[in-house]
Amino acid sequence: MRTLLTHFAVAAVAAFSFSSALSQYSGAVPPPDRVAKGFEAIGVADAKDWVYRLASEEFEGRGTGQPGFQKAAEWVAGKLKEFGLKPIGDNGTYFQGVPFTFNRIDPDSVSASSGNIKLGNKDVALTGATGVNASGKLAIVRTRNKDARIGDAGSLSGRIVIIAAPLDGTLARPQSLNALGAAGVLRVSANLPESEWTRGRGQTRQATRANGFITPEGARKLTTLAGLDASSVDSAFAGDEAEIILCDIDVSLSAEIQTEQRTVPNVVGLLEGSDPTLKEEVVCIGAHLDHLGVRNGVIYYGADDDASGCAAVLLIAKAFATNPVKPKRSIMFLFFTGEEMGLVGSRYYTENPIIPLEKTTALLQLDMVGRNEETANDKPEDNINTIHLVGSKRISMELHNAIVDLNGHINLVFEYDQEDVYTRSDHYMFAQKGVPVAFLFSGFHPDYHQPTDTPDKINYDKIVSAARLFYLVADYAANRGELFPRGTGGQ
Numbered sequence: 001m002r003t004l005l006t007h008f009a010v011a012a013v014a015a016f017s018f019s020s021a022l023s024q025y026s027g028a029v030p031p032p033d034r035v036a037k038g039f040e041a042i043g044v045a046d047a048k049d050w051v052y053r054l055a056s057e058e059f060e061g062r063g064t065g066q067p068g069f070q071k072a073a074e075w076v077a078g079k080l081k082e083f084g085l086k087p088i089g090d091n092g093t094y095f096q097g098v099p100f101t102f103n104r105i106d107p108d109s110v111s112a113s114s115g116n117i118k119l120g121n122k123d124v125a126l127t128g129a130t131g132v133n134a135s136g137k138l139a140i141v142r143t144r145n146k147d148a149r150i151g152d153a154g155s156l157s158g159r160i161v162i163i164a165a166p167l168d169g170t171l172a173r174p175q176s177l178n179a180l181g182a183a184g185v186l187r188v189s190a191n192l193p194e195s196e197w198t199r200g201r202g203q204t205r206q207a208t209r210a211n212g213f214i215t216p217e218g219a220r221k222l223t224t225l226a227g228l229d230a231s232s233v234d235s236a237f238a239g240d241e242a243e244i245i246l247c248d249i250d251v252s253l254s255a256e257i258q259t260e261q262r263t264v265p266n267v268v269g270l271l272e273g274s275d276p277t278l279k280e281e282v283v284c285i286g287a288h289l290d291h292l293g294v295r296n297g298v299i300y301y302g303a304d305d306d307a308s309g310c311a312a313v314l315l316i317a318k319a320f321a322t323n324p325v326k327p328k329r330s331i332m333f334l335f336f337t338g339e340e341m342g343l344v345g346s347r348y349y350t351e352n353p354i355i356p357l358e359k360t361t362a363l364l365q366l367d368m369v370g371r372n373e374e375t376a377n378d379k380p381e382d383n384i385n386t387i388h389l390v391g392s393k394r395i396s397m398e399l400h401n402a403i404v405d406l407n408g409h410i411n412l413v414f415e416y417d418q419e420d421v422y423t424r425s426d427h428y429m430f431a432q433k434g435v436p437v438a439f440l441f442s443g444f445h446p447d448y449h450q451p452t453d454t455p456d457k458i459n460y461d462k463i464v465s466a467a468r469l470f471y472l473v474a475d476y477a478a479n480r481g482e483l484f485p486r487g488t489g490g491q
């Protein structure tokens with residue numbers, strides 16, 4: 001699930017929640033014999049095994065463009081091969097390459113200079129996704145009180161400010177410092193962060209404000225040049241207000257942007273339909289393989305987001321491969337890249353579909369299907385059996401009604417109070433092209449987009465239930481007389 005780029009990013013407000021006393025499957029009707037073997041092939045042992053693998057240290061949080069993603073993609077392709085699925089990606093592989101542009105600040109180009117002093121990337125790191133060209137008179141702000149405020153903030157306007165303050169304190173937050181109107185802010189830190197690649201959109205502009213870090217040694221060189229005691233960057237003051245020292249030397253910060261084109265794949269496999277005509281049509285089942293990867297040396301494992309959904313898609317693939325009666329239409333299994341960067345892989349797929357979208361009867365998306373919802377209004381113990389069914393009513397009520405009917409074989413408790421996430425996963429790209437969609441999402445929790453989204457916190461029964469449900473729905477969609485009626489954009 002991608003982050004919503006607004007201030008109410010995780011405003012998960014449930015109007016009410018079903019408090020269910022049912023255990024999973026209680027009262028559920030067994031599935032028809034025709035699909036019983038596939039249904040039974042979906043089990044907790046595989047779910048657990050695969051989530052632990054996908055969210056392992058080896059795959060490093062599956063960051064798009066990072067080595068861990070490629071390893072995960074190859075592992076998934078290996079599973080698709082094991083299930084006997086057809087490689088329908090580029091050149092007979094399981095990969096559909098998606099082009100990405102990545103940017104970072106070129107570490108070799110970073111400099112902070114003043115007079116005859118020129119500091120490079122051993123002493124200075126600049127953050128951001130554009131080049132930098134900023135200059136101004138130097139100022140020092142120093143404190144060892146992490147709650148200290150800046151008194152006369154106006155005096156820092158247009159200056160390059162070195163902040164010597166605790167890095168976990170108020171004054172270390174770049175967003176609060178931007179409000180000062182400083183031309184540049186360098187926080188003193190013995191450890192400089194590495195320049196990280198982020199998805200670029202061909203930016204060429206130069207930022208005239210800079211944010212970054214400077215080592216204590218680097219800071220001392222500049223303060224010495226300004227005629228101050230070398231110790232003036234050592235935070236020794238603990239008052240409520242940080243001390244401000246205005247200096248008379250000019251400092252320039254600069255850096256160049258570095259750009260790289262990389263191809264990162266969607267992973268895709270096909271189970272060919274058994275009917276000679278209907279096999280040209282397809283039911284798509286999707287999840288996103290990428291997560292946030294490694295950031296500042298920290299792995300974001302993404303066990304729920306979305307190793308859970310990828311494991312579910314693999315479980316469904318295994319079910320179709322195992323069941324002796326094959327569906328009439330084809331089934332496509334899609335593992336998208338770049339979802340967390342803004343639905344990039346699914347956008348690319350819908351612009352370059354492998355089977356025409358007019359022949360795609362539905363996209364069934366599983367994104368975060370492994371947790372018991374835990375928000376201000378939802379207790380996890382009340383959400384053992386709940387899942388949000390999102391977007392299914394928007395394009396085809398026939399699809400929606402089929403899901404509700406087939407849930408009689410599972411007995412998940414559907415909630416409909418999270419429709420605001422409709423635009424936030426890959427199905428949305430298909431919906432915008434008129435393809436009927438349904439999105440299963442087990443809800444937000446405190447580990448969402450944190451390094452603590454780990455496999456030990458997953459409800460594996462829920463992944464199994466979600467996979468069994470969409471197995472039955474996909475089988476139904478693949479065998480019914482007509483394609484589901486298409487929509488006009490699914491707003």
Ligand SMILES: [Zn+2]
Pocket residue numbers: 001002003305340449
């Ligand atoms: Zn996400």
